[in-house]
Amino acid sequence: KQEVTQIPAALSVPEGENLVLNCSFTDSAIYNLQWFRQDPGKGLTSLLLIQSSQREQTSGRLNASLDKSSGRSTLYIAASQPGDSATYLCAAGRGDDYKLSFGAGTTVTVRA
Amino acid sequence: DVKVTQSSRYLVKRTGEKVFLECVQDMDHENMFWYRQDPGLGLRLIYFSYDVKMKEKGDIPEGYSVSREKKERFSLILESASTNQTSMYLCASSLDNEQFFGPGTRLTVL
Numbered sequence: 373k374q375e376v377t378q379i380p381a382a383l384s385v386p387e388g389e390n391l392v393l394n395c396s397f398t399d400s401a402i403y404n405l406q407w408f409r410q411d412p413g414k415g416l417t418s419l420l421l422i423q424s425s426q427r428e429q430t431s432g433r434l435n436a437s438l439d440k441s442s443g444r445s446t447l448y449i450a451a452s453q454p455g456d457s458a459t460y461l462c463a464a465g466r467g468d469d470y471k472l473s474f475g476a477g478t479t480v481t482v483r484a
Numbered sequence: 485d486v487k488v489t490q491s492s493r494y495l496v497k498r499t500g501e502k503v504f505l506e507c508v509q510d511m512d513h514e515n516m517f518w519y520r521q522d523p524g525l526g527l528r529l530i531y532f533s534y535d536v537k538m539k540e541k542g543d544i545p546e547g548y549s550v551s552r553e554k555k556e557r558f559s560l561i562l563e564s565a566s567t568n569q570t571s572m573y574l575c576a577s578s579l580d581n582e583q584f585f586g587p588g589t590r591l592t593v594l
Contacts, residue, residue: 404581415488415574416585461527465581470515470534471542472583474527 374399376464378475386483391449393478395462400440403467407436407447410459410477419460420447424467452482487511488586490575496592503562505589507575515578516558518542518550520571521588527574533558565593 375398385391395405404423408416420429420436422445428437433450449456459479463472491506509516517532519542529542531550539550547569551559558577562569570593576583 406582408585413572413588413590415588416576416583418582418584421582463583467581470578470581471517471529471532472581476526 374402374464374466374473376462376473376475378460378462378478380478381476382479382481384481384483385452387452387454389452389482391447391452391456391480391482393447393449393460393462393480395445395447395475397443397445397464397473399464400443401466402440403465405436405438405445406463406465406472407434407445408461408463410461412459416461452480454482454484456480457482488575488577488584490573490586490589492589493587494590494592496594497562497565498594499566501562501565501593503565503591503593505560505562505573505575505591507558507560507577507586508556509558509577509584510556511577511579511584512555513577513579513584514555516552517576517578517583518548518558518560519574519576520544521574522571530560565591567593569593 407419422438435448459477461477463474518530519527533552549561573589575586
């Protein structure tokens with residue numbers, strides 16, 4: 373069974389600092405890896421999707437990398453802003469049944 | 485843009501009531517999912533459906549059932565609501581393993 377871990381559970385940084393969020397998974401035979409953002413009391417917003425054949429994906433200030441051999445993905449957020457404060461979740465997809473295995477998330481606070 | 489909508493943002497029900505949570509997606513996705521999210525437990529899959537009238541149990545199906553009569557609509561049913569079903573319920577649809585979520589329904593069972 374795929375286990376997805378996100379450490380640390382919470383992170384606080386001053387505005388302008390670059391954010392590095394970690395995601396590790398136990399089964400390297402993943403189909404893809406998806407990063408989400410969740411604001412308090414809201415649903416999940418998809419940020420980036422990395423297919424298993426890709427090493428990274430970029431969207432604006434966000435960059436996500438994938439290293440299947442080491443079972444890791446990293447989400448980088450450049451020049452953080454208070455509006456980036458949220459919980460970030462990663463999820464690994466198996467492909468054969470369309471289900472995702474979710475991490476517990478990292479709650480980020482960007483201090484103005 | 486993919487749009488997934490859920491019938492209610494907040495819902496308060498009494499123990500023993502039958503509760504219906506509705507989810508609609510507008511992107512013709514084959515797959516739809518129902519999760520619940522609780523502090524400290526993360527997202528847990530209740531049921532999913534990969535086609536009309538098809539359904540499969542997730543990790544915590546007890547106390548729930550689902551209905552998918554049309555491709556765009558996936559309903560979660562609590563046959564007899566209990567206080568331990570107080571939670572945030574999230575619906576998602578997917579295309580090729582990329583999941584898109586609705587805004588969530590915060591259900592409180594008194």
